[in-house]
Amino acid sequence: MTVRAAIVVTGTEVLTGRIQDLNGPWLADRLLELxxxxxxxxxxxxxxDDIEAQLRFLAAEGVDLIITSGGLGPTADDLTVATVARFAGRELVLDGPLEARIAEILRTLLAGRSGVDFEAVMAANRKQAMVPAGAQILDPVGTAPGVVVPGSPTIVVLPGPPRELQPMWSRAVETAGVQQAIAGRTEYRQETVRMFGLAESGLAETLREAESGIDGFAELEVTTCLRRGELEIVTRYEPQAAGAYAALVDLLRSRYPRELFSEDGALIDDQVAALLAGRRFATAESCTAGLLAARLADRAGSSAYLAGGVVSYSNAAKVSLLGVDAALIAEYGAVSEPVARAMAEGALARFDADTAVGITGIAGPGGGSAEKPVGTVCFSVAVSGRPTLAHTLRIPGDRSDVRERSTTVAMHLLRSELLALSAG
Structure with missing residues (x-):
């Protein structure tokens, strides 16, 4: 029988979006590993009342384990422990050893500070030593302890700051309460396949065929997501369904040999970084604000050398910094394949590189024309020893979408050229 869990992220600052929730995704990965x-x-x-409503709903849904994050501080709005105790029907009691441990932490934090009334501070923090009767205490990483409240469901109460929650989680898993709650767990495998140049709707028909044609397909949990212009297919399954997953990958490989670029989950950034190993590369960007250079630099590390990059929005900058012929811009326009090619070759020469990418486009808003609407982007890849590639696309979305997708397109064009080079 599958063990099911739920995560309750508390905090008005998270609910209103002032702080991004990092704990939910992190805990989700840890549960998958378990x-x-x-x-x-x-x-x-x-x-x-809202916290308790979440707990009631999840208990009614039959989950075996609930993990909460946040609400363990000393202030009046930190209500999670008291609420969990009430929900579990347990009295809140003062734990003496825990109170002493919190006092020790506070003395260390306040050492050397003049004019601080330690007893007043301790009185405010004594609340953190109040725990549900019979709970298993998780020693604080900051000043807030966590607790594990055994039961049906078992509830793990963790602090909100990720730097405190993450080390405390490993201790929580080792407790008798959590071990009992997850005793019936299984093993999950999760694999990721990535495609480029295929719409989600185009994949849907293939997955319908797989559903009727692959034995055991029902045991695969397949999710698809369009991210940065790429199609990400994540499949979770138990070991006995490995054959069905292999059949699915075979089908995708045979149906989409050009679009399927990653079978092991590797990102295009990592693949390009590996292909750039030992090379000296440069960028010339006019609509992507240096995003391509940043992505390449983040991944390349010491295996490749980013010689330099130019962000040149104005025509004058293209001429002076990249050596683009002003007559070329006048004849074809700044957003054109000839100018993109000249930008890439200009970066190649200016930075004495062997690989360069040029991007020029209209990210909008308020730009473009009937001939070249917003989203028109021209790309060029220049690799020493090969003809310079140039390509034009119309990319949908707002300014952020156009920039982000343009960098992804450039990555794939660069990958294609480097693979062709390595193939001889």
Whole structure:
């Protein structure tokens, strides 16, 4: 029988978007590693009734384990422990050893500070030593302890700051309460396949065929997501369904030999970084604001050398910094394949590189024409020893979408040229 878990992220600052939730995704990965099925992730503000409503709902849904994050501080809006105790029907009691441990931490934090009334500070923090009767205490990483409340469901109460939650989680898993709750766990495998140049709708028909044609397909949990212009296909399955997953990958490989670029989950950035090993590369960008150079630099590390990059929006900058012929811009326009090619070759020469990418386009808003609307982007890849590639696309979306997708397109064009080079 599958063990099911839920995560409750508390905090009005998270609910309103002032702080991004990092704990939910991190805990989701940890549960997958444990072989526990994550059924729900919920968010609520710092209100006792709302927190308890989440717990009631999840218990009614039959989850075996609930993990909460946040609401363990000393202030009045930190209500999680008291709410969990009430929900579990347990009295809140003062734990003496825990109180002493919190006092020790506070003395260390306040050492050397003049004019601080330690007893007043300790009185405020004594609340953190109040725990549900019978709970298993998780020693604080900051000043807030966590607790594990055994039961049906078992509830793990963790602090909100990720730097405190993450080390505390490993301790929580080792407790008797959590071990009992996850005793029936299974093993999950999760694999990721990535495609480029294929719409999600185009994949849907293939997955329908797989559903009727592959034995055991029902045991695969397949999710698809369009991310940065790439199609990400994530499949989770138990070991006995490995054959069905292999058949699915075979089908995708045979149906989409050009579009399928990653079978092991590797990102295009990592693939390009590996292909750039030992090379000296440069960039010339006019509509992507240096995003391509940043992505390449982040991944290349010491295996390749980013010699330099130019962000040249104005025609004058293209001429002076990259050596683009002004007559070329006048004849074809700044957003054109000839200018993109001249930008890439200019970066190649200016930085004494062996590989360069040029991007020029209209990200909008307020630009473009009937002939070249917003989203028109011209790309060029120049690799020493090969003819310079130039390509034009019309990319949908707002300014951010056009920039982000343009960098992804450039990555794939660069990958294609480097693969052709390595193939001789």
């Amino acid at each position: 072989g526990v099925e994550l059924a729900y992730v919920t968010q609520c503000g710092d209100r006792a």
